[in-house]
Amino acid sequence: MKITIDQSTAYEEVEISIKCKRIDENLEKLISGLRLYNSTISGKRGEKVYIIKLEDVLYFDTVDEKVFIYTVDGVYETVLRLYEIEDRFAETSMLRISKSAVLNIRKIEYVSPLLNGRIEAVLQNGEKIIISRQYVPVFKRKLGY
């Protein structure tokens, strides 16, 4: 693979162009990573609105019909609904794991299958989150299992 980087103050925005014969599985994952890097989401904490990089997000969770963004640095509220987040970041490492949560797979440290068909994911910050039975097949497919 040839990588060409053209750095100049003349450019206002980062532009990545990929030249390939066909998009294979590895390339798809690379593109998904780039999308994740480039994506941001706004979240409110207190009176302030923050722009959060998607790569910093651990997971999204719904509490009392409000959607929260969980990062290592803190918790933010978003106006987006969970299905909107799921659709918007479908081609990234974000994955719906239960009726109330979307998880960033890249932030999983390790997983433990529970004996009742669910999977417990331990995140990089030590937090534990459950992948419900209904979403376990989707999670496995995403990993290529």
Add this chain to the structure above:
Amino acid sequence: MKLTIQHFFLGLMIAFTISIVLLSIIMSTIFETFSVPVSLIGQSFVLSVLCSLINLVYRAEKLRFLWQSLIGYLLTVGTIIACGQIFGWYRFGGESQNQMKYILISFAVYSLFYLVTWLIIWRISIRKKTELNEKLNEYKQQQFN
């Protein structure tokens, strides 16, 4: 809901098959007969339906697996003994003072069966954990490369 119904019928099929096999073994070894009375088959079916219903406790996502196991075990063992008393299984071929002995035997046999099943599931779970984490690491490496 559809999955819960499927789970119920699958459990019923397994429980009924096991009960018929066990009945056949008991009838041929203890009573030295190679036929099973129709009334006993009907009673086994009732017990299988009840056990399959109890088995649905494993689908209750809000319960931890330890609680699911404990509730499942206690309810099943209680149902087996109660059915045995109601259908008069413990009076088969024995005097009434032997009832307690038969109850204890059925309790011990079921407990052993439950323990063995639990250990098999636990072993499978350990293997699955290793495989899943290997896939997860592969996924993360591909995302970062």
